[in-house]
Amino acid sequence: MGQILLFDPDAEHARQIAAAFRCISTQTVICADTQTAASLIDARAFDVAVVVALPGLDWDLPVEFIRHSALRRAEPPQIVCLLRGPYRGPSVRVYAARKGFKVVYEQEC
Amino acid sequence: MSKSAKFAQLIQEVHVALAERRDLRQRGIHLIITHARVDHVPGTACSAGEMIGDVAIGGVLGPVSLGLSDTSKLLIDCFCRYRMPLTALRIEQIMNSDPFYFHYAANRIGRTHVALPDRSSVRVYVWRIREQMEKVLRELGLRFDAQRILVSEATETNTLVYRLKATVEFLHVDGSACQ
Numbered sequence: 639m640g641q642i643l644l645f646d647p648d649a650e651h652a653r654q655i656a657a658a659f660r661c662i663s664t665q666t667v668i669c670a671d672t673q674t675a676a677s678l679i680d681a682r683a684f685d686v687a688v689v690v691a692l693p694g695l696d697w698d699l700p701v702e703f704i705r706h707s708a709l710r711r712a713e714p715p716q717i718v719c720l721l722r723g724p725y726r727g728p729s730v731r732v733y734a735a736r737k738g739f740k741v742v743y744e745q746e747c
Numbered sequence: 748m749s750k751s752a753k754f755a756q757l758i759q760e761v762h763v764a765l766a767e768r769r770d771l772r773q774r775g776i777h778l779i780i781t782h783a784r785v786d787h788v789p790g791t792a793c794s795a796g797e798m799i800g801d802v803a804i805g806g807v808l809g810p811v812s813l814g815l816s817d818t819s820k821l822l823i824d825c826f827c828r829y830r831m832p833l834t835a836l837r838i839e840q841i842m843n844s845d846p847f848y849f850h851y852a853a854n855r856i857g858r859t860h861v862a863l864p865d866r867s868s869v870r871v872y873v874w875r876i877r878e879q880m881e882k883v884l885r886e887l888g889l890r891f892d893a894q895r896i897l898v899s900e901a902t903e904t905n906t907l908v909y910r911l912k913a914t915v916e917f918l919h920v921d922g923s924a925c926q
Binding site: 716 | 755757762764
């Protein structure tokens with residue numbers, strides 16, 4: 639069973655994502671702040687770390703913080719960033735590819 | 748829009764990431780070995796006198812060279828072509844009997860002598876290859892223990908055998924550029 643760390647400051651939103659992950663048989667651990675995410679990454683092995691980023695210019699700050707914690711591990715989790723809000727052009731995905739993580743956009747309701 | 752549809756793209760991405768991780772654990776990394784020969788006939792197998800132009804990691808944005816020395820390239824090539832656990836002694840025997848290694852780079856213009864790994868130097872070259880692999884993987888943001896790619900295992904008689912855990916692809920190119 640895949641181990642997923644889900645960082646999302648919005649508790650209700652995090653609960654919805656965790657529920658959606660059940661269809662791919664994963665075990666999801668939710669956290670709402672970057673310090674807890676870093677401690678969890680230090681303490682146990684995750685396959686994937688999902689970082690939910692809120693709209694704004696500094697969307698990449700939590701991703702970078704968690705990425706740096708992950709890179710300290712012998713086998714770091716793959717980081718997937720879920721961007722909320724409007725499409726921001728190709729530069730976001732190019733930046734993510736260079737840094738070794740993936741970016742997906744949340745589908746608008 | 749349902750909740751699962753809202754996160755469909757995320758679920759797909761995480762599903763693929765989990766599958767990639769499983770694949771990496773089970774099959775190791777992907778290596779691309781480029782053989783070069785001036786008169787290589789396309790579609791034919793590797794032959795004596797060819798050179799190993801490069802050993803690169805594939806499966807990333809583009810092949811990334813491991814930057815290995817000639818002797819290390821010979822050793823990696825041997826693991827890739829023989830696909831079985833090899834002792835240092837067996838590697839030395841292969842180097843001295845397989846025409847590909849014995850006549851290695853015989854068609855190269857200029858310096859032709861390349862030191863073949865022998866039973867005493869295999870351990871050192873394996874260590875160097877692992878160091879170089881880890882360096883390149885780190886630069887690619889892929890922290891991966893090279894001891895799990897180039898594996899050493901002890902037999903029941905305590906003899907050390909080496910085995911490469913990777914998928915391999917051989918490319919043959921016109922070697923005039925590699926002289």
